[in-house]
Every structure is written in structure tokens, then in C-alpha cells.
Amino acid sequence: xxxxxxxxxxxxxxxxxxxxxxxxxxxxxxxxxxxxxxxxxxxxxxxxxxxxxxxxxxxxxxxxxxxxxxxxxxxxxxxxxxxxxxxxxxxxxxxxxxxxxxxxxxxxxxxxxxxxxxxxxxxxxxxxxxxxxxxxxxxxxxxxxxxxxxxxxxxxxxxxxxxxxxxxxxxxxxxxxxxxxxxxxxxxxxxxxxxxxxxxxxxxxxxxxxxxxxxxxxxxxxxxxxxxxxxxxxxxxxxxxxxxxxxxxxxxxxxxxxxxxxxxxxxxxxxxxxxxxxxxxxxxxxxxxx
Ligand code: HEC
Numbered sequence: 304x305x306x307x308x309x310x311x312x313x314x315x316x317x318x319x320x321x322x323x324x325x326x327x328x329x330x331x332x333x334x335x336x337x338x339x340x341x342x343x344x345x346x347x348x349x350x351x352x353x354x355x356x357x358x359x360x361x362x363x364x365x366x367x368x369x370x371x372x373x374x375x376x377x378x379x380x381x382x383x384x385x386x387x388x389x390x391x392x393x394x395x396x397x398x399x400x401x402x403x404x405x406x407x408x409x410x411x412x413x414x415x416x417x418x419x420x421x422x423x424x425x426x427x428x429x430x431x432x433x434x435x436x437x438x439x440x441x442x443x444x445x446x447x448x449x450x451x452x453x454x455x456x457x458x459x460x461x462x463x464x465x466x467x468x469x470x471x472x473x474x475x476x477x478x479x480x481x482x483x484x485x486x487x488x489x490x491x492x493x494x495x496x497x498x499x500x501x502x503x504x505x506x507x508x509x510x511x512x513x514x515x516x517x518x519x520x521x522x523x524x525x526x527x528x529x530x531x532x533x534x535x536x537x538x539x540x541x542x543x544x545x546x547x548x549x550x551x552x553x554x555x556x557x558x559x560x561x562x563x564x565x566x567x568x569x570x571x572x573x574x575x576x577x578x579x580x581x582x583x584x585x586x587x588x589x590x591x592x593x
Contacts, residue, residue, distance in 0.1 A: 409483025
């Protein structure tokens, strides 16, 4: 096998293995970073919804208590306020979602779908779990879900969610007596579920990885060209010259000029030794002829 072929083969194999390893590691890091970013966005949205709940319960509900006695105002209900605020946010970020999903909801729009019911069941089984992080495939790409359980820990909730008789009459008139009742203390009745699209950050991570791999490939190609030029000028060309010269001398032809051996590298010292050997051979031939 030719020298240049050996060098190129070894370099190409080493580069391919190195590139595959770099791609594998970088992909893992890029995807983990993208996921962490999505999870951070999800936590922010969750915190925002939870803050709106707290604000509504602490500030709005007491303010509208009198009006609520005559006409039920959903505006005073933390759940309604939190979801309403996110709906406004969705005008600009339609792929982001926040839902207060319940198995037996007051508002039928809050009824848990299949996958939401699975998350609620998870919280019902695992009573110590405080959050659930999952991933779902949707027609618009993968979506990260970040959920927290709704466990009834406050007796006040049961005023409106235990029996229709205990609930404010205007509320029952508005929502009906058939759903959203029968909740118990300590029971997980639903979950706050935030959905954040992952396709954009994952796509960005893939683009960055692609740019990294392309630039690594370009650097490698440039190095390969440089190595081939060097190999040719410094090693292959002088050795070819010496081979041709050695073949002529072996046939008794001393007409070729001696090598000009500049430098101190191995090829230059080989050229000097070659010249020496040639002179001794020429002398020996002269002695033989005499
Ligand atoms: C004044 C009555 C009232 C009280 C007190 C109340 N809720 Fe509600 N809750 C409602 C109404 C009405 C809705 C439906 C709001 C809507 O239309 O989105 C609701 C909705 C919910 C929902 C969304 C699922 C569903 O049923 O539609 C959850 C979860 C919830 N409430 C939890 C609680 C918790 C936890 C407490 C106690 C901290 C509580 N609620 C106290 C009236 C009340």
C-alpha cells in the first residue's frame, strides 16, 4: 500500500471515529440543555398561574364577596382567573398551555383528557410526588408537560366542591348540581398541567450541532490537504528521486547529479548517506577498473 494511502486511510478512520464520538456527546449535551430550557419555561408558566390563583383568592375574592352573593362571578374563582390569564397569553404563544384538569370538574371544559387522567392517576397512586415531568408527541411536534397535583388540603374548598347544598346557590344555578362535587379532604382531584412546545429549542440544538460538525469537517479537510502536500514535498518526492537514482547506479549509470541535502531532517540525512554510499561505490568501481 502506498505511503499516502496509508496516511490518508489512518487519518480518515481516526477522524470518522472521533467525529462520531463528538457528535454523540455534543448531541446529548445540546438536547439536555434544550430540555432544561423548556423545563425552565414550564416552571415559569406554572409559577405565573399559581401566582394568579393566589392573587385572586387573596385580593379579588374578598373584594367581590357582596356581588357574588347575588350573582355568581367566576372572576373570583382562582381556577378561572389562572386559566383566563393563560388564555390571553396564548394569543401570542399559541403552543403554550396551562390547564387545571380534574376527573370530576365544575366546568366541563376542565375535564381531564386520557393523558391528563393518567397524570392525575399517577399523583393519586404516588402520594409523595410533588411534580410530574413528561413528554408527549403532538401533530406540532414534541411537547413537555410539567404537572403538580391538586390535593384538597383546605376545608374552604369544600364549600363549593362537596355537595350542591353547601355551595352558593348562584354557583349551582350557573354550573348545575351534577359535576364538580363530592371532593374529599386529602383527595387528589386533579392537576395543574403546563405544556410547553419542545420543537423550537430542539431544532435550534440540532442546528448548532450541525454547524459544529460541518466546521469540524472543514477543519479536517483543510488539515488533510495540508498533510498530503507536506507528505508529497517532504517525503514522497525525495524518496522517489532516490529510488530512481539508486536504480540507475545499480545499472552502472553514475550520470545523475548528487542530491542537494538541505536541512536536518531524516530525509536530508538519508540523502547525505546516499551521496556518501554513491561516492564510495564510485571509488570502489574505479579501483576495480584500475
Ligand atoms: C366559591 C366557590 C369555590 C371555592 C371556595 C373553590 N372553588 Fe374551585 N371552582 C369553583 C368554580 C365555580 C369552578 C369552575 C371555574 C370555571 O368556570 O373555570 C372551580 C374550578 C376549580 C378547579 C378546576 C377544575 C374544575 O372543577 O373545573 C379546581 C382544580 C378547583 N376549583 C380547585 C379548588 C380548590 C383547591 C379550592 C380550595 C383552595 C377551591 N377550588 C375553592 C368554585 C370554587
